[in-house]
Amino acid sequence: MTSGRVAYYGPAKSMPAYYAHLGYPCPPLSNPCDYYVDLTSISYRSTDEEAETTATVDALVAAFARHQNAELDADDSADSLVTALGEPGQVAPASPVKRTVSSASNARRAAQMPGFGRQFWLLFKRNVWHQWKDRTTLLLELVQAALMAVVIGSVFWVWQPIA
Numbered sequence: 001m002t003s004g005r006v007a008y009y010g011p012a013k014s015m016p017a018y019y020a021h022l023g024y025p026c027p028p029l030s031n032p033c034d035y036y037v038d039l040t041s042i043s044y045r046s047t048d049e050e051a052e053t054t055a056t057v058d059a060l061v062a063a064f065a066r067h068q069n070a071e072l073d074a075d076d077s078a079d080s081l082v083t084a085l086g087e088p089g090q091v092a093p094a095s096p097v098k099r100t101v102s103s104a105s106n107a108r109r110a111a112q113m114p115g116f117g118r119q120f121w122l123l124f125k126r127n128v129w130h131q132w133k134d135r136t137t138l139l140l141e142l143v144q145a146a147l148m149a150v151v152i153g154s155v156f157w158v159w160q161p162i163a
Helices: 012-021 032-039 047-069 078-085 103-112 116-133 135-156
Strands: none
Touching: 012 032, 116 135
């Protein structure tokens, strides 16, 4: 996402090939995610740099819109990428993409959503599972909670002398 627009959506392992095809290969020995986050960010250091990065971002968003409109799968061949995106290294100027979602589709999606209780239970269960996998951290958190209870309890304890 860049400025609320999608510049890439798909498997992380396909991202370097996708951007390389657009003429933005990831430099050697650099993290692809960091490189592409920087590529899709608008720099406000100077007006020239802002204009340049905005144009790059607009072009990347437009290229992804064409890719999305062609409804390619993540495992498509390079030939189908050329068909959808144009020749390698060429990024077209931005063009708005209009997507409409019917209210029936929204209603169907809402009806399929689990209720609050189910969502809470699933999240609680997942959290317990993740905590249980790291027992050392779980033990330290329990000890910390017990110590905090003793400290806070002792601050508010009302001592009364024995008569």
